[in-house]
Amino acid sequence: MSTNGQNVNTALPTYTKKDFESGVDPRWCPGCGDYSIINQVQRALPAVGVKRENIVFISGIGCSSRFPYYMNNYGMHTLHGRAPSFASGLKVSRPELQVWIVTGDGDALAIGGNHFIHAMRRNLDLKMLLFNNRIYGLTKGQVSPTSELGKKTKTTPHGSPDYPFNPPALALGAGATFVARTIDVEGAHMGGVLKAAAEHKGSTLVEVFQNCPVFNDGAYEFLTDKAVKADALLRMEQGKPLVFGKDNKKGIRFNPQSAELEVVTIGDGGVTEKDILVHDATREDPTIAFMLANLSMKPGFPTPIGVFRNVRMPTCEELTWQIIDGAKAKKPDASLEKLLAGSDTWTIG
Amino acid sequence: MSTQVSAGKHTVEQVEAVTIRFVGDSGDGMQLTGTEFTRASALAGNDLATFPDYPAEIRAPAGSLYGVSGYQVNFGAREIHTPGDAPDVLVAMNPAALKTNLADLKPGGMLLVNAGAFTAGNLEKAGYKTNPLEDAALTQTYKLVPVDMNKLTETALAGSGLSSKEVARCKNYFALGLMYWLYSRPIEPQLEAIQRKFAKKPEFASANAAVFKAGHAYGETSEVFYQRYQVPASKLAAGTYRNVTGNFATALGFATVARLTGRQVFLGSYPITPATEILQEMSYFKEHGVVTYQAEDEIAGIGSAIGAAFGGALACTSTSGPGLALKTEMMGLAVITELPLVIVNVQRGGPSTGMPTKTEQADLLMALFGRHGEAPMPVLAAQSPADCFWSAIEAMKIATKWMTPVLLLTDGYLGNGSEPFKVPSLDELPKLQVKYQTVPNYADGAQYMPYLRDDKLVRPWAVPGTPGLEHRVGGLEKDSLSGMVSYDGMNHERMVKTRAQKIRNVVEDVPDVETFGAASGDLLLVSWGGTFGAVRGAAEELQARGKAVSHVHLRWLNPLPKNLGEVLRRFKKVFVPEVNDGQLAFYLRGKFPGVDPLQFNRINGKPIKIGELVGKVLEVL
Numbered sequence: 001m002s003t004n005g006q007n008v009n010t011a012l013p014t015y016t017k018k019d020f021e022s023g024v025d026p027r028w029c030p031g032c033g034d035y036s037i038i039n040q041v042q043r044a045l046p047a048v049g050v051k052r053e054n055i056v057f058i059s060g061i062g063c064s065s066r067f068p069y070y071m072n073n074y075g076m077h078t079l080h081g082r083a084p085s086f087a088s089g090l091k092v093s094r095p096e097l098q099v100w101i102v103t104g105d106g107d108a109l110a111i112g113g114n115h116f117i118h119a120m121r122r123n124l125d126l127k128m129l130l131f132n133n134r135i136y137g138l139t140k141g142q143v144s145p146t147s148e149l150g151k152k153t154k155t156t157p158h159g160s161p162d163y164p165f166n167p168p169a170l171a172l173g174a175g176a177t178f179v180a181r182t183i184d185v186e187g188a189h190m191g192g193v194l195k196a197a198a199e200h201k202g203s204t205l206v207e208v209f210q211n212c213p214v215f216n217d218g219a220y221e222f223l224t225d226k227a228v229k230a231d232a233l234l235r236m237e238q239g240k241p242l243v244f245g246k247d248n249k250k251g252i253r254f255n256p257q258s259a260e261l262e263v264v265t266i267g268d269g270g271v272t273e274k275d276i277l278v279h280d281a282t283r284e285d286p287t288i289a290f291m292l293a294n295l296s297m298k299p300g301f302p303t304p305i306g307v308f309r310n311v312r313m314p315t316c317e318e319l320t321w322q323i324i325d326g327a328k329a330k331k332p333d334a335s336l337e338k339l340l341a342g343s344d345t346w347t348i349g
Numbered sequence: 350m351s352t353q354v355s356a357g358k359h360t361v362e363q364v365e366a367v368t369i370r371f372v373g374d375s376g377d378g379m380q381l382t383g384t385e386f387t388r389a390s391a392l393a394g395n396d397l398a399t400f401p402d403y404p405a406e407i408r409a410p411a412g413s414l415y416g417v418s419g420y421q422v423n424f425g426a427r428e429i430h431t432p433g434d435a436p437d438v439l440v441a442m443n444p445a446a447l448k449t450n451l452a453d454l455k456p457g458g459m460l461l462v463n464a465g466a467f468t469a470g471n472l473e474k475a476g477y478k479t480n481p482l483e484d485a486a487l488t489q490t491y492k493l494v495p496v497d498m499n500k501l502t503e504t505a506l507a508g509s510g511l512s513s514k515e516v517a518r519c520k521n522y523f524a525l526g527l528m529y530w531l532y533s534r535p536i537e538p539q540l541e542a543i544q545r546k547f548a549k550k551p552e553f554a555s556a557n558a559a560v561f562k563a564g565h566a567y568g569e570t571s572e573v574f575y576q577r578y579q580v581p582a583s584k585l586a587a588g589t590y591r592n593v594t595g596n597f598a599t600a601l602g603f604a605t606v607a608r609l610t611g612r613q614v615f616l617g618s619y620p621i622t623p624a625t626e627i628l629q630e631m632s633y634f635k636e637h638g639v640v641t642y643q644a645e646d647e648i649a650g651i652g653s654a655i656g657a658a659f660g661g662a663l664a665c666t667s668t669s670g671p672g673l674a675l676k677t678e679m680m681g682l683a684v685i686t687e688l689p690l691v692i693v694n695v696q697r698g699g700p701s702t703g704m705p706t707k708t709e710q711a712d713l714l715m716a717l718f719g720r721h722g723e724a725p726m727p728v729l730a731a732q733s734p735a736d737c738f739w740s741a742i743e744a745m746k747i748a749t750k751w752m753t754p755v756l757l758l759t760d761g762y763l764g765n766g767s768e769p770f771k772v773p774s775l776d777e778l779p780k781l782q783v784k785y786q787t788v789p790n791y792a793d794g795a796q797y798m799p800y801l802r803d804d805k806l807v808r809p810w811a812v813p814g815t816p817g818l819e820h821r822v823g824g825l826e827k828d829s830l831s832g833m834v835s836y837d838g839m840n841h842e843r844m845v846k847t848r849a850q851k852i853r854n855v856v857e858d859v860p861d862v863e864t865f866g867a868a869s870g871d872l873l874l875v876s877w878g879g880t881f882g883a884v885r886g887a888a889e890e891l892q893a894r895g896k897a898v899s900h901v902h903l904r905w906l907n908p909l910p911k912n913l914g915e916v917l918r919r920f921k922k923v924f925v926p927e928v929n930d931g932q933l934a935f936y937l938r939g940k941f942p943g944v945d946p947l948q949f950n951r952i953n954g955k956p957i958k959i960g961e962l963v964g965k966v967l968e969v970l
């Protein structure tokens with residue numbers, strides 16, 4: 001189905017960032033990481049090659065989910081946790097649209113956990129941006145499914161007794177074909193990840209580490225602080241060895257004996273650059289991607305950012321429309337009369 | 350009324366209407382037997398109504414009382430409103446089926462039993478101390494016809510090479526063949542149907558055909574029956590007919606909408622008894638422009654539909670009670686975003702899982718009021734299986750015309766029950782117009798205002814892909830013009846009242862109620878939804894007895910028809926029979942102060958019986 005817009009302009013206009021600003025001033029708190037994310041998204045979209053009117057942003061509920069109101073596209077601000085369901089219906093119905101989902105850690109992983117895993121497994125071409133501030137922002141500071149163990153919040157004054165989700169690992173486990181992570185303060189990195197996400201066809205999770213200066217300030221200082229950054233952050237780059245640390249002397253090696261990833265230092269004990277795992281997000285088998293996603297769970301290991309997985313598989317909407325087109329081709333003489341009459345009728349009079 | 354003619358060695362008695370109930374183990378194929386016999390009745394031109402009644406368990410232990418599955422069909426030469434109160438013929442395939450159904454059989458009715466299943470083991474499972482077939486009282490009260498169908502089936506299939514288990518599975522065709530003989534049905538269509546059904550398994554096709562013929566021949570040769578029956582074709586309006594269940598008709602209605610408009614119809618749904626067939630059937634209508642999506646739960650089912658509606662599809666979602674409960678938050682969003690959507694609720698016995706395979710009408714108040722905030726929406730209820738077709742189209746027409754979610758109520762009885770559906774000609778179908786906004790509507794074409802309404806208070810529908818009309822919708826209250834988020838209290842009040850007024854305006858598309866019978870009198874029966882047939886049948890009977898009783902049926906529950914209040918007040922008494930604890934009665938009391946309906950509430954998982962209702966009305970007249 002296509003729209004019946006009469007003034008459809010077939011040529012792709014040249015856009016600037018401004019074309020994607022709705023003119024409504026964002027109402028996030030000063031210093032909120034959400035500002036830098038929307039800034040990067042609005043900068044990335046002009047180069048994506050899709051007309052503004054064919055892009056849709058769908059969000060759930062939370063600070064992060066106010067996002068569509070500030071974008072000059074079609075948008076829906078929906079219900080807490082449910083954004084993937086609207087996006088899925090829209091994408092199946094109108095596969096030609098580029099559909100983005102904006103969600104938070106509570107929105108996507110607590111109340112919306114079921115929709116999240118199903119959106120990932122179906123491999124609909126939905127591009128999910130998960131703003132992970134490890135806290136419930138909009139409701140003013142309760143523990144979230146990504147809050148660390150022991151975290152003190154308004155609802156866990158004695159420390160959180162439960163273990164957090166790791167969103168990329170969860171998405172990979174659910175079958176997502178594109179999984180990436182970036183950080184609000186890493187503008188250039190985020191731009192690259194967003195571009196790759198826009199280009200991917202299939203279920204897409206981009207986790208953005210987002211600082212909430214009001215209710216969880218400094219949540220990512222262990223990564224972003226200049227003093228520790230080099231050792232804490234692992235930048236995954238396609239086709240390049242997974243190295244980090246000052247002078248990139250540390251690296252990730254796959255140990256075939258233990259079947260685990262380990263941190264090694266180039267030059268120590270005969271370790272050379274050749275021993276370091278070369279990053280390949282296009283491996284169809286998600287096992288290594290899953291190991292990388294879980295890397296930061298181990299003490300002393302760095303936290304990877306970049307693209308974990310980027311695999312092209314037929315999307316759910318492609319398969320759906322293949323089936324529909326097949327059904328139509330098989331019955332070229334289908335008509336309303338035939339539909340109404342069916343095959344088992346009798347006549348009176 | 351019956352006439353005798355002789356045919357061969359058996360006389361043929363013409364009867365006007367008959368109710369037959371097939372009952373057996375859930376593994377005995379009673380639903381198939383019932384549907385096949387129904388098809389034959391339909392092809393013979395009878396009017397009919399059916400009522401499948403099956404247990405929640407898929408394969409309850411064989412022979413158990415709770416594993417009994419039944420299928421009742423009422424067919425006749427006259428107009429048939431219901432599946433019939435009490436069966437004239439009970440076909441019982443085992444002791445448990447006999448035990449659970451015998452009380453319903455009319456005294457003097459025919460009791461055809463598979464005597465071969467009355468083994469010591471089965472008798473014990475059914476709780477019989479002695480074999481009831483040897484009970485003299487049974488023969489005195491009913492025309493008992495014990496037939497060892499197990500043995501006769503085995504004989505018919507001797508040398509077929511089928512295992513004894515496979516042979517046993519064919520015995521329902523013996524019963525079917527016998528009933529074909531008894532009701533003078535031509536056997537060829539059934540033989541063809543068997544070939545079609547078992548096309549991929551020719552050995553089963555020939556086995557079932559052989560058993561079917563054996564059953565038929567048994568009637569002719571066994572000397573057990575001294576006469577056969579014939580139910581002449583009914584005087585239905587001239588036309589082409591097909592037999593439809595309510596769920597199929599609902600699906601057909603939505604597919605028809607796709608054809609009528611040339612637009613995509615999108616169904617987002619999640620399986621739940623007794624609504625599942627709507628999703629199943631619609632997934633076969635792809636070539637007509639239907640897209641189906643089986644979501645991960647009911648919430649995502651309606652969510653996907655709202656997403657598709659935002660994209661311009663004619664969207665619907667189907668469910669039953671517990672699923673409707675899950676959808677309520679989403680229904681609020683559909684109300685505030687003013688997107689067109691049809692929500693079908695095939696009601697079943699509740700609360701909670703309740704009686705999932707049994708019918709009920711207990712979601713009326715939930716449909717009308719069961720949402721947070723002020724969230725009115727049009728509510729329509731189908732009145733018969735075939736009417737589900739018209740209701741689905743009407744619901745979609747209202748949804749798109751008025752930019753609103755619409756709730757369509759059917760129920761398990763309508764959904765699974767069937768009746769002849771007169772295939773409409775194209776010019777009998779309603780006209781549906783789907784209009785998208787394609788150009789800016791404000792400031793001389795400079796701006797798009799998503800909440801700029803027309804004189805009926807309907808807002809425009811601009812869909813993604815339309816340049817220049819980019820806008821955002823959502824759950825936060827919106828400015829009454831620009832659609833921007835607004836926290837202004839007076840704007841909220843204005844929006845609440847405007848949305849409510851818009852739904853009240855829908856009344857212009859709600860036909861006045863028609864009074865069946867005199868325009869005033871002693872008592873007015875008021876029904877809604879699936880009780881139509883029983884209440885109409887009762888009204889006819891009461892009128893035939895000279896009572897000043899009329900009947901009004903409500904298809905629209907919100908808005909209510911304009912003339913309803915006036916009609917109610919023309920009668921001394923208003924009487925509301927329902928398969929719930931009095932929900933319409935409660936609603937009418939609130940809507941029409943001074944009107945205090947008498948109630949009859951049957952909540953036993955079955956449709957109301959005409960005879961029972963007639964009795965209740967006579968008590969209060």
Ligand SMILES: Cc1ncc(C[n+]2csc(CCOP(=O)(O)OP(=O)(O)O)c2C)c(N)n1
Nearest residue numbers: 061062063064080104105106107136137138
């Ligand atoms: C059904 C429902 N339950 C609860 C809420 C309240 N609520 C709104 S946002 C939110 C949590 C948001 O946290 P997150 O998704 O992490 O987003 P953030 O505000 O941190 O960006 C909750 C619990 C709601 N709006 N709807």
Ligand code: SF4
Nearest residue numbers: 028029032063137212
């Ligand atoms: S509460 Fe936190 S996440 Fe929400 S807007 Fe303020 S800073 Fe951002």
Ligand SMILES: [Mg+2]
Nearest residue numbers: 104105135137
């Ligand atoms: Mg959060």
